[in-house]
Amino acid sequence: MRKLKMGIIGFVILLALAVISGGVWWSWATHSYSNENTSEMIAITPGMTASQVGTELERRHLIRSAQAFTFLAGQLHADSKLFAGDYFLSAKMSPQEMLSKLLLGPEVAAIRVTIPEGYTTEQIVNLLVQKGIGTKEEYSKVLSTDSFSYAFLQGIPQDAHRLDGFLFPDTYFLDKTATPHAVIDLMLQRFQKELTPEVENQLMGMNLSIREWVNLSSIVEKEAVKETDRPIIAGVLMNRLASNMPLQVDATIQYILGTPKPKLYEKDLQIPSPYNTYLHTGLPPGPIASPGHASLDAVLHPEKTDYLYYLAKSDGYHAFAKTYSEHLQNQKKYQ
Secondary structure (H helix, E strand, C coil), X not given: CHHHHHHHHHHHHHHHHHHHHCCHHHHHHHCCCCXXXXXXXXXXXXXXXXXXXXXHHHHXXXXXXXXXXXXXXXXXXXXXXXXXXXXXXXXXXXXXXXXXXXXXXXXXXXXXXXXXXXXXXXXXXXXXXXXXXXXXXXXXXXXXXXXXXXHHHCCCCCCCCCCCCCCCCCEEEEECCCCHHHHHHHHHHHXXXXXXXXXXXXXXXXXXXXXXXXXXXXXHHHHCCCHHHHHHHHHHHHHHHHCCCCCCCHHHHHHHHCCCCCCCCCCHHHCXXXXXXXXXXXXXXXXXXXXXXXXXXXXXXXXXXXXXXXXXXXXCCEEEECCHXXXXXXXXXXX
């Protein structure tokens, strides 16, 4: 019993020394899984505890263990000393450095940027430039030539459209001094979090590449208005692909036009472009927009039906049909 007590006491002493000295154990237990250097904005609200902060840091993969972070904060009596505000933290920082920043108070004001679901790369760049973060020329270079070490980008053609669909729509809090490369990298990091091991396994089972998944999801994003229609539309698109039918998606025509029209005409459907899904079978060369989580999930879980056609109704929902004759009846009824 005495040996056991001495062992426990010795462990506590070693643990305390490790905490105080910022030793190797804390570096392993609280540091990030990754080598990412891009800063992320963490919002500390009034009354937020170190435990809540640690949970958020772990969720964003900036540290390994929220529990270890909370223990370290307790040694520093940090709970009552955290200043509310916006902080930029990165995975390369040690937990001690993170806590030091939180105890000193916020240094900079963040720029809030919300990227809506369904935005094209051009729209995203325009929004960032409007917010005063970079220029169009800088983003053009980053999108076309800069290197990003993400496995999901391997094998994608190196052109101005290579990152289309991967700039994840979300609300970002950006340092006003952030470079265009860092901003694009942050969006790619956010997309990476959608690509869980479970999702990758599911894509393999569906025989879909990551880019095909994003490509299909981008079409669902632009076509669906109502949440319940997303998986049905995803199923229709897959049925048409399986039948080697052209997708005939109006959203791809609008993408070609650049400036959407309230109504498309027959001449629009004849525009010579590889993105014209009325003229070409299969998927377009790349995503036509950045899909959000709901559309990505709809493609992973398409509703299994015999539908091959759909059209938009005035209430935002879609009418679905199994045959072309049924589709024509829906056109008479709803258009």
